[in-house]
Amino acid sequence: MTGLSPETLAWLETTGFTVKDEALWRAALTHGSMGEKKDYERLEFLGDRVLGLSIAQWLFDRSEAPEGKLAQRLNAIVSREMCAGVARGIGLAEHIRISKQARADGGRDSDNILGDVMESLLGAQFVENGFEEARKLVHLLWRPALESGAGERKHPKSALQEWAAGNRRAPPEYEVIDRSGPDHAAQFTVRVKVHKVGEAEATAGSKGEAEKAAAAAFMEKYA
Known part of the structure; x- marks a missing residue:
């Protein structure tokens, strides 16, 4: 067919x-x-x-x-x-x-x-x-x-990078701490941390989206 x-x-x-x-x-x-x-x-x-x-x-x-x-x-x-x-x-x-x-x-x-x-x-x-x-x-x-107006706000990773620089902190560090599910439906958990400030985690269907969500979570918690 x-x-x-x-x-x-x-x-x-x-x-x-x-x-x-x-x-x-x-x-x-x-x-x-x-x-x-x-x-x-x-x-x-x-x-x-x-x-x-x-x-x-x-x-x-x-x-x-x-x-x-x-x-x-x-x-x-x-x-x-x-x-x-x-x-x-x-x-x-x-x-x-x-x-x-x-x-x-x-x-x-x-x-x-x-x-x-x-x-x-x-x-x-x-x-x-x-x-x-x-x-x-x-x-x-x-x-x-x-x-x-999608995208008019700054990308969370860019916002976090600028926040860290503006507060004289080390650049954010991202780490994949878990990956689950089959390749076509994988889930990634990413942790982002800024030295001497703290860390946040998020899970999403791609590494990039998980990093984005983790950055947003960090900003909400610490910025």
Whole structure:
């Protein structure tokens, strides 16, 4: 079988994707655990760039902010966490083609998998319909994030770094103290400490997100 189920095809079209080659979109929704020749990884690579350029253009056109502020917002809006949130908002999880074992391990609710498949769908939209149509869809699906001011606040790790420097403290030190779960649904626990001040811990679905959450927890506790 190389096509899509009627339910998934209808969902894609209702969401705003334009489907021509069903085999391409089937691959975009297929996790590597299925063991099939084509999965979402190559399309995710492409979709990541489509998303980044679409958001960068949106920010550039609508803001006179300096490069640093633009980059700060861009990083927040295209983050894995944000992509996963958009995926949940459109009901993507139930259409991901994933093995029974990976599904039992929580793969369909993994930020990493949801974010990757979200980007792979943008890659498929670009391949079939060109950048302009992909860009329009990004603006539609990411509009709540774009209009909410996401990323306008400083990244917690940057805020902690500056706080430590401003208070003449040693730079923050991050350490992964626990990693659990299978690769596709891993959980990382990170501890951040500042010498002679204290420490904080947080757990998330990626090392980066755990570091971010730990920094935020530290700032709330000590700053």
